[in-house]
Amino acid sequence: MSETTADAHGAHDHHEGGFWSTYVFSTDHKMIAKQFLWLGLIMMVVGGILALIFRWQLAWPETQVWGFEWISDESEGMPEGYVTPNFYNMAVTMHATIMVFLVVMPILVGCFGNFLIPLMIGARDMAFPVLNMLSFWVAVLGAVIMSAGFLVEGGHAASGWTGYAPLSTVPEYSGVFMGQTLWALSLFVLSFSSLMGSINYITTLINMRTEGMTWFRVPLVVWSLFVTAILGLLALPILGSAAAMMIFDRAFETNFFNPAKGGEPLLWQHLFWYFGHPEVYILILPGMGIASELLPVFCRKPIFGYRAMVYAMLAIAFLSWIVWGHHMFQSGMNPALGSAFMMTTLVIAIPSAIKTFNWLGTLWGASMRFTVPMLHALAFVILFVIGGLSGIFMASNVVDIYIHDTYFIVAHFHYVIFGGSVFALFGGIQYWFPKMFGKAMDEALGKVHFWLTFIFFNMVFFPMHILGVGGHMRRIYNPMQYEFLQGMQPMNVMITLSAFALGLSQIPFVFNFFATVFRWNVKWFRVLTQAVSALVVGFIGYKSVAVMFEGLMEPEPSTGGRIVGTIVAIALAVWIYRYLEKNMAPLGADAPQNPWDANTLEWVAPTPAPHGNFGPTLPVVQRGPYEYSVPGEEADWAPQTEPIDPALAEAGH
Amino acid sequence: MMSWLPENISIEGEEIDFLFYISYYLTVVVFIMVAVAMGYFIIKYRAKPGVKAKYTHGNNTLEILWTVIPTLILLVFVLMTQTSWAKLKLAIPQNPHVRVEVTGKQFNWIVRYPGDDGKFGTKDDLVLDNQLNVPVNKQLFIALKGADVIHSFFVPQARMKQDVVPGRTIPLWFTPTKVGKYEIPCAELCGFGHSGMNGEFIVHSEADYAKWRKKAWAEKDK
Amino acid sequence: MNPVLEAPPKEELERWEGAPPPPPPEPPDDNGGNGNGGGDESQGSSPAGKPVLGNTQLAMLVLIAAEIMFFSGLIGAFLVFRFSGKPWPPPFQPRLPVEVTAVNTAFLLLSSYTMVRAQLALKRGDAKALPRLLTVTGVLGVVFLAIQGYEWVRLVNFGLSASANVYGSLFYTIIGTHGFHVLSAVAWLVAVLVRAHMGKYSARNPNGVVACAMYWHLVVGLWPVLFYLVYLL
């Protein structure tokens, strides 16, 4: 992988060593980042499939889930592919738990945190490389414990990702035995992984910035990861202590949360949300950081209001500690507290507003390049705004009386988590891929993936606002059991169909990813990639036409629908096939050192960055991270190591 | 989106709907502003050969403006909400017309009506599963209790929702204004029977209500 | 012993791809960039860029912050029950041994004092005093644990159970968690002690001792708070 010569200290060196020390127990922050990436992507498939299973049940209640008919009828969860109510709850619970703790956190915090912090501040590695490696393997341990829960008697945790007591703490109430305990244990273990990560991130950032890398020259994504690390450091131990109490309640019959024996169920909610609200900002802050990083690069323009961005993040981090009660307006806690929590919740919208307007300011007067990372960053901004604005409804405690625990909430948080964090994640992967793997992911395939994901994301989650306004509760297994919801069932079908389309839309991404990592540029694989992507789009087109013809509740299209559908499908498939054929670059070709003409330090390092990141001397920083299109400079960018003429820089203030 | 709101049948619901509309208009306006600005910039400022991007680091006046304006808007919003919240949640009525006790128990709503003595826990109480009968236009006061796990009492048409917590008695009050039969889904995950935990909420006219009472107690005494 | 916190990044740097170790960083530019160099303080980076706190100390502070949050979760739970308005302690529960534990508290506080002396000895470069003072500290920790253990056994025999009511649950969880922390601290201290005997620490290389001492002080510092809450309040 590296172009440098063999190591003089061979005996001690384990980096150029065997397979195990290079790929498995590596202490190199870049390898650990990639490991986190793999962990997250694999778990994303699991979390996504769980979502598709329960979406099926919501659209076509109590029918066999396609593809699962083979399961024995002795199975507790899905006998012959039918979803049982407990399995439904379990699928929802584990979908959320996996997505939050084993997808978004490992990728946004684990992968990008590890990869970017040392590279962007000009350090050779994290402060404690061995601790860093441990942090990954402890996360894997957590993932293994979490996965083991699927196999135990009684099934996995089924009391929602929020695990409200006493449903979660008294096994008799839920019929779940080991599963819930393993769930809590896994969260406890994962909180350790996060703690180790935070120790490294914070120490590295404070002590190991290269010369000239003053705090206000630190790129915003690194700032966001710093703030995230602080939040994680302080929030996850709270989850740890709550999880420990849950484990004691279940295993040693203590009585923290069981009211039948003097416990207090609301205590769990307070602890969970005291952790939980900072947690949701842990999920979004790195996304905001990535957007703030990509927008200037592809606008060729300094970020608007750098300091305001930093202060807004600090404000969010601070305020996120005093809003947790907005999840509990209807919980039975003292209603007088409701007003205070509404107040604080709306205060936290203000730093978000500042960030949004500064992103818009960055777009103003730009010279935009619509690369795949840029598209994701733009999608991030608009989808985050939609998600944030729906948060305003719920922040009003009075409106929340009605929409609490409805799909309005589900719509809200998928817009911020999926529309926000996951779009940022995809954009970040595409953007830093050349530095991570030395090869660039394909732009054409990336565009197909982006547009499909963007369209179907909105088709899945926007209608959920409407369901929520109609009163549709969350976490119900069969909406047809309620008279007042039956009229909205077509919308559930539409959402499910779109969810399947959204799942299929990830296929071009998977192809793109693997082809690039493993350099599968052979002819047959290119054709396969084009063909599969074309088929995906064609199939979605066919289904859409069928639905337009027959309505949503009809399983079989009529002849007319079939014919028109086929024509549309072929047209779409041919279009996509031709588009890819024409525009796909050689898959996995070597990437240049700085493919995006970006300023920040990771692009100063060789590609792929060797162990130690930079040459014999560390770079010395001379200018801020976003000095694009500086008047009087020849190129519209320059690495941060280039001195800037102070007179020119002054012009922009 | 508005037409998706189920028909409102309570006085309190009007209050909630009003604030819902306010939130709706506020957020839609903000969204349109952001979306239009973004769309305009995306079209206007795409890369063109020979055109450099503007070199600017920001503008402090703008920063202050877009901090202060949302703050003021949200402040007004808070004030508007809080009077309603106080009315709906803090001003516990002293003399409601009808009192009932509803207990959430996996997976039923157990409704206890006091007899003519107006007291709970006496012999003449009537207990029904999953059926809440009330007269129209009378303030209804419910004491919510939980028997096992947390449930949530929800009447979508009345816009009323309140979690039911074991070990506590939580008050809930509203005034239904339209005769009819509605549903009481449980809105908080409470186990495998959560979906389908559903009661009937029957709002009678004054006369029907009296009739119902007579009949129900007669049946009970049998 | 936690080797991780020990590993000086210096080794890392030397391993760097066969290149010579990096030269000391140049003096900072006019922007006064702080935190350059990227090494532990023991590595002797240029004074201008010397961080206020070394990596090890900083990392320990971070860990301590996390520990405090963990305990505040438990303390929060305690306060919720303590002030829920029900009689406290609940009737028919054995009384907690306040006097013995107060004496025990003194032992623990004393151990912090001897730990400070050990740190001072290290600073002076007093190679003999260091292991001796560390031993005293460790012994005090063990005495604390032993007395706690003895009292626990007695309480169990008197019928204070974790499952009968919240009082017992809280007592065993909070005090047990703290006891576990003391145990870990003692284990760490033993490892440091062994290395101290081997002469691994010096005034210029104190990190192993400093980290352990910081953790020790945390564990000791938590105790009076917990003692006050659980035994006295």
Ligand code: HEA
């Ligand atoms: C990434 C995660 C993320 C983020 C960033 C947010 C951001 C916000 N959230 Fe969300 N939230 C969740 C994830 C997140 N949330 C999750 C997972 C849940 C459900 C948990 C569960 O129950 O399972 C939840 C639930 C939740 C609730 C509880 C609802 C209920 O259960 O009844 C509430 C209530 O107040 C809330 C509010 C908010 C607010 C006000 C913001 C704000 O920070 C948003 C601020 C942003 C904007 C407002 C947009 C940009 C601003 C402008 C364009 C400026 C102008 C605006 C105005 C003047 C209005 N959220």
Ligand code: HEA
């Ligand atoms: C990060 C968080 C995240 C993400 C990404 C998602 C993604 C999705 N969510 Fe989820 N969801 C939550 C977090 C998330 N969700 C949470 C917190 C809850 C609350 C749970 C609770 O109530 O307790 C919830 C609940 C929830 C519900 C409510 C269930 C209920 O209340 O009954 C629904 C309903 O439709 C839903 C649907 C979906 C769908 C269709 C997707 C789809 O978008 C999924 C599509 C994705 C895929 C099909 C995977 C594709 C694979 C790849 C991209 C991998 C590439 C791999 C390689 C290169 C190797 N989710």
Ligand code: CUA
């Ligand atoms: Cu009862 Cu849900």
Ligand SMILES: [Cu+2]
């Ligand atoms: Cu929140």
